[in-house]
Amino acid sequence: MQATTQLLHSIPVDAQTGAIAVPIYQTSTYVQEAPGVNKGFDYSRTNNPTRQELEKIIAKLEGGTVAAAFASGLAAIDAVIKLLETGDEIVAVDDIYGGAFRLFEKVYKKFGISVTYVDTTDLGAINRAITSKTRLIWLESPTNPTLKVSDIQAIAAIADRYKILLAVDNTFASPVLQQPLLNGADIVVHSATKYIGGHCDVIAGLVVTRDPDLGAQIKFYQNACGAVLGPFDSFLLIRGLETLHLRIGQHCRNAATIAAYLQQHPAIDKVYYPGLLTHPNHDVAKKQQKDFGGVVSFSLRDDTEAAARQFVTSTELFHLAESLGGVKSLVSHPASMTHKTIDADKRKAAGVTDSLIRLSVGLEDAQDLINDIETALTIVSATSQTVSNKRKQKSTIC
Structure with missing residues (x-):
């Protein structure tokens, strides 16, 4: 059975x-x-x-x-x-x-x-x-x-x-x-x-x-x-x-699709997902897990807390909230939310940087979720470019 x-x-x-x-x-x-x-x-x-x-x-x-x-x-x-x-x-x-x-x-x-x-x-x-x-x-x-x-x-x-x-x-x-x-x-x-x-x-x-x-x-x-x-x-x-088995299956499929998309995106620095061959513990996960889960974390090439905060407040389908594992997708900024009680030095040493973003991938259509992420990344990129231009102008004036 x-x-x-x-x-x-x-x-x-x-x-x-x-x-x-x-x-x-x-x-x-x-x-x-x-x-x-x-x-x-x-x-x-x-x-x-x-x-x-x-x-x-x-x-x-x-x-x-x-x-x-x-x-x-x-x-x-x-x-x-x-x-x-x-x-x-x-x-x-x-x-x-x-x-x-x-x-x-x-x-x-x-x-x-x-x-x-x-x-x-x-x-x-x-x-x-x-x-x-x-x-x-x-x-x-x-x-x-x-x-x-x-x-x-x-x-x-x-x-x-x-x-x-x-x-x-x-x-x-x-x-x-x-x-x-x-x-x-x-x-x-x-x-x-x-x-x-x-x-x-x-x-x-x-x-x-x-x-x-x-x-x-x-x-x-x-x-x-x-x-x-x-x-x-x-x-x-x-x-x-x-419904746990059905939900977990869809969480995993969506998360794997999003992790693959993030991995090839020029605005992304690192992607953390055990299902990726590049994950350092992929072989262990493959050995002891039946699939790789519904959570994906990543950091931006614009390695600043400001960029991460802008991303998590620019999505529409990924709701900014504590917790994970629900049918609707959630996004969080661990350094200022779930892990804020941990000393900054210990937090960063464990890999929880100020620019890290965590996605709890829900049961929505994967392409809709990718479109939502793409829109947020575009907003972050535009803002970063504006800030960079202002710094160049200030430097020229000085």
Whole structure:
């Protein structure tokens, strides 16, 4: 049976009513037959039938044993970090999501958990960063926003050798393209706000574990700390999962077309997309992913923040907004938006320059999207030429 069919038929028909959609159990509490005697539910923070079905589906989709749904992607990351103790260390990808960096540096650092950031595409750098206090390797693959792809299987072997955990943020690939647990990772995290939800109408996070005991610890923190996903939002994610394979396929096709167009455009300096043969991690991506995703990043030959800002405010079909993974195309300027909380020096060292632009390629017609980009590039080019002419005139006058 193919993956799409398996996914669709893993979403159960309601046994009580025959409803083909999972019911929304919008309730906070449940009537008990006697003290401590119930039908498997006592309070919706601890468990809820709608959320439970979502967790079962996503655990199966990722090839894991236990899944936990949270109120946001950051709440999911937070639950994973709670597995650690004061004095523990994390080795994390250098091109890291700004929200994760903020959580690591502004919240957990003061509790004695430290983080070393390395280029995780370099296995030697990972080995050199690990100490006797390291308890967790934190990956994003592909990364946000420069789309570095790390060899999950090789890094899992390193983690296993040192008896430490490997967690992979799988948001950009989605379980349709990549299943890190099957490549040896211990934990998978998703900002389900993105591709899993798929319609920019829900904030949610997911954690899936390979080991049931580790999963039990995550479930404990889910209940104890209370950042749970509500029943209606759980329903929205289940609905999003029903079309995930179809959407991801179109995202990938459109992104590949746009990446190829950008690569040959004279106004573009660099294009970051794992599907391009010129991408430094193309072979790794080809090995561990089924396709190359729906995000494309690039920088302009006019390597200035002003040019990048003009581009992102000149598109019409690509809406300027935070987030990604929705059916409509989005554009962002990471340095001033998603990654602004990261120190400028660290941000630039990881490749997130002031001129970098990130596209979340949606489901529109690819040629329409290319036309939109072309129009914005024309505006940027005209402005750059005007500025250049003014500088020449000023220089002549002086």
